[in-house]
Amino acid sequence: MIQVKELLAILIASSLVSNVVLSQFLGLCPFLGVSKKIKTAAGMGGAVVFVITLSSAVAGCIYQYLLVPMNMEYMQTIVFILVIAALVQFVEMFLKKFVDSLYKALGVYLPLITTNCAVLGVALTNVQKEYGILAGTVNGFATALGFCIAIIILAGIREKTEYNDFPEAVKGMPMVLITAGLMAIAFCGFAVLN
Amino acid sequence: MSKSLERLYNGLVKENPTLVLMLGMCPTLAVTTSAYNGLGMGLTTTAVLAMSNMIISMLRKVIPDKIRIPSFIVIIATFVTLMQLLLQAYMPDLYKSLGIYIPLIVVNCIILGRAEAYAYKNPVIPSLFDGIGMGLGFTVSLTLIGIVREFIGGCSFFGNELGWFAPVGIFKMAPGAFFVLALLCAIQNKIKIEGAKKGKDVSKIQSGCNSDCANCAIDCEKRIDDIEITQEDIDSTAKINAAAIEKELAAKGGEK
Structure with a gap:
């Protein structure tokens, strides 16, 4: 029972309180790049949830059962990035062959997040915070969920403000960044939950 | 040096x-x-x-x-x-x-x-x-x-x-x-x-990654938009091609 409570705490902390994009600045490239329309943003979010949950489970297993027994913890960065890159490729091939509907929904986005810093960041955070495999996977899922929430909100705001009359120099990226900053202020409010 | x-x-x-x-x-x-x-x-x-x-x-x-x-x-x-x-x-x-x-x-x-x-x-x-x-x-x-x-x-x-x-x-x-x-x-x-x-070359200045940046996803917006445009592209190219063929035929007809 205590463990369920702990997992719930991780879920809330990683998805809302220390949101992966808005307070840790990981995965900023897709956050700013693929947030023009809600539809594509949701697709990207789904792919990120899928990849991060899977990769944090696999990276956790490799760390627990391979690196720790061999006393090679210092190899974590190299091993994680190669495992994640290979895993995403493999998942893409698997989905293409066996789960066509899921591939059609997520396929375009998979190669784009192969070496996204959020994926590697979650794997490294799990090691740093000494999460076990289950807690690590939950943390991965929660982080990705946070990314999903943030990118969909941003896409919604961008759709609404696309034709607003901004000064010429602020159009485009600066306005997106200001929006993201205001969202970050709003997300600071979740710190109370801690 | x-x-x-x-x-x-x-x-x-x-x-x-x-x-x-x-x-x-x-x-x-x-x-x-x-x-x-x-x-x-x-x-x-x-x-x-x-x-x-x-x-x-x-x-x-x-x-x-x-x-x-x-x-x-x-x-x-x-x-x-x-x-x-x-x-x-x-x-x-x-x-x-x-x-x-x-x-x-x-x-x-x-x-x-x-x-x-x-x-x-x-x-x-x-x-x-x-x-x-x-x-x-x-x-x-x-x-x-x-x-x-x-x-x-x-x-x-x-x-x-x-x-x-x-x-x-x-x-x-x-x-x-x-x-x-x-x-x-x-x-x-x-x-x-x-x-x-002022007519200066500003193409070097950019916001976001260019295509030689392999792992950054900013340019993927372009790529995803490309994918969405494809069908329209195909249609418009087909139209242009059809028009060109028609012109060519007309020119040939005129020659004859």
Whole structure:
């Protein structure tokens, strides 16, 4: 029972309180790049949830059962990035062959997040915070969920403000960044939950 | 020698990775809470960039073209691990405040981008100086952003309390990073618009990654839009083709 409570705490902390994009600045490239329309943003979010949950489970297993027994913890960065890159490729091939509907929904986005810093960041955070495999996977899922929430909100705001009359120099990226900053202020409010 | 100097100038001013090309935004926003952190992150990245550029340039004839990206990543990750262990041993304070962003240098677009765009195609010495130049450009920008955020957010300069005004704490927190970057982007846009009015070549200045940056997803917006446009594209191309064929036929008919 205590463990369920702990997992719930991780879920809330990683998805809302220390949101992966808005307070840790990981995965900023897709956050700013693929947030023009809600539809594509949701697709990207789904792919990120899928990849991060899977990769944090696999990276956790490799760390627990391979690196720790061999006393090679210092190899974590190299091993994680190669495992994640290979895993995403493999998942893409698997989905293409066996789960066509899921591939059609997520396929375009998979190669784009192969070496996204959020994926590697979650794997490294799990090691740093000494999460076990289950807690690590939950943390991965929660982080990705946070990314999903943030990118969909941003896409919604961008759709609404696309034709607003901004000064010429602020159009485009600066306005997106200001929006993201205001969202970050709003997300600071979740710190109370801690 | 002049080529090396030209590389340094290129990295520092002409193609400054942060201020002109807008690459590697994750570490830029995350670690610039103070000038000292920005400087430390910049120098660490410079060391990794210079060494990985040098090694990749040495091995450029050995690495097969098809597996070059995984090879680059292994080389870069090796140097990042080296730097991480060095920092942990000799500068534990900096190591603690940079935290997870040190191993994440592996996925910094600037490093992989330079490996792909320059080191893989050029001799060792220019590649080394290209790495140093780009790294110093990154360092200078990070330090400048760090100084601004530390000054407004904490009213201090490199950790020395100045006490001139009540600090605006939000600039040290996450939202402040977005606002400072938004300001930088707006200034860049302004320069671009003014330059275009005067007819200068401003194509080098850009917001977001260009196509030679392999692991950054900003240009994927373009790619996803491309995919969505495809069907329309096909239709319009078909129309244009049909029109061209009709014209040709008409011309032939006229000749006859």
